[in-house]
Amino acid sequence: MIELDRAGRSFKVRRTVVHAVRDLSFTVGRGEFVGCLGPNGAGKSTTIKMLCGILTPTSGSVRVAGLDPSRRRTALARRIGVVFGQRTTLWWDLPLADSFQLVRHLYKVDRRTFAERLDELCETLDLGTFLRTPVRQLSLGQRMRGDLAAALLHAPEVLVLDEPTIGLDVVSKAGIRDFLLRLNAERGTTVLLTTHDLGDVERLCRRVVLIDHGRLAFDGTLAGLMATVPGRTTIEDVVTHLYTAGRRAAASPAEEPARALRRARDQ
Numbered sequence: 404m405i406e407l408d409r410a411g412r413s414f415k416v417r418r419t420v421v422h423a424v425r426d427l428s429f430t431v432g433r434g435e436f437v438g439c440l441g442p443n444g445a446g447k448s449t450t451i452k453m454l455c456g457i458l459t460p461t462s463g464s465v466r467v468a469g470l471d472p473s474r475r476r477t478a479l480a481r482r483i484g485v486v487f488g489q490r491t492t493l494w495w496d497l498p499l500a501d502s503f504q505l506v507r508h509l510y511k512v513d514r515r516t517f518a519e520r521l522d523e524l525c526e527t528l529d530l531g532t533f534l535r536t537p538v539r540q541l542s543l544g545q546r547m548r549g550d551l552a553a554a555l556l557h558a559p560e561v562l563v564l565d566e567p568t569i570g571l572d573v574v575s576k577a578g579i580r581d582f583l584l585r586l587n588a589e590r591g592t593t594v595l596l597t598t599h600d601l602g603d604v605e606r607l608c609r610r611v612v613l614i615d616h617g618r619l620a621f622d623g624t625l626a627g628l629m630a631t632v633p634g635r636t637t638i639e640d641v642v643t644h645l646y647t648a649g650r651r652a653a654a655s656p657a658e659e660p661a662r663a664l665r666r667a668r669d670q
């Protein structure tokens with residue numbers, strides 16, 4: 404459902420080139436729920452932007468649902484839902500319900516299907532009490548539930564989430580996590596989630612990819628990730644160890660971060 408083949412994206416910043424993503428390859432199969440981890444600046448958001456077609460890879464290739472995202476953005480939009488936790492896609496001054504109507508028109512969802520989906524999303528995401536509230540007046544937790552509903556009104560096969568639980572309290576987080584688990588289990592929606600919240604990964608993801616300095620540093624199960632650093636018992640501990648090893652390696656130009664991570668786990 405998602406395929407990256409040696410994908411890279413660099414940016415020219417004045418006279419230098421920033422390699423945000425380098426030679427990144429991994430695939431996500433239909434119905435999988437994959438967590439994407441990595442330290443700040445690792446290249447996670449850049450990867451997500453390539454998957455949605457917002458950014459074009461400068462090397463390698465990316466495909467989502469069999470489509471090249473940057474060339475087939477409109478066709479892809481019907482098959483993918485995207486939520487950026489730090490940025491809303493809703494209309495700030497309109498009531499939430501009006502934003503949903505605009506989404507309905509954008510995606511050409513017929514009235515009856517829209518009404519059925521909205522009813523279901525209102526119930527599962529508990530949107531009923533604030534449907535008439537302008538988006539700018541919503542709490543962060545309410546806004547996030549609204550954003551999730553908007554991303555799902557056209558029933559996409561793939562859902563890409565960039566830090567969907569950022570800033571949420573424990574109860575709101577639990578609600579969103581339960582919703583995502585049900586969506587994946589009952590609808591078979593493929594989910595790729597980037598997060599700094601390791602609780603999200605523990606609760607939701609059967610598989611984890613770890614990106615460091617734009618490169619793939621790990622791809623496997625959560626148990627496999629834990630086993631990379633023997634003797635560490637919590638995921639926080641393991642991830643801290645791996646991120647620190649990656650940072651140390653980046654400071655030593657002779658060694659590439661992914662190799663350093665492998666070395667760190669062998670120690």
Ligand SMILES: Nc1ncnc2c1ncn2[C@@H]1O[C@H](COP(=O)(O)OP(=O)(O)OP(=O)(O)O)[C@@H](O)[C@H]1O
Pocket residue numbers: 414415416421422423441442443444445446447448449450
């Ligand atoms: N438009 C841009 N122009 C120049 N550099 C960029 C641009 N977008 C991202 N970068 C750089 O690419 C690198 C990766 O950034 P990216 O936002 O993908 O990281 P991230 O893993 O999502 O980080 P975070 O966890 O902090 O959100 C960083 O060094 C960043 O400064």
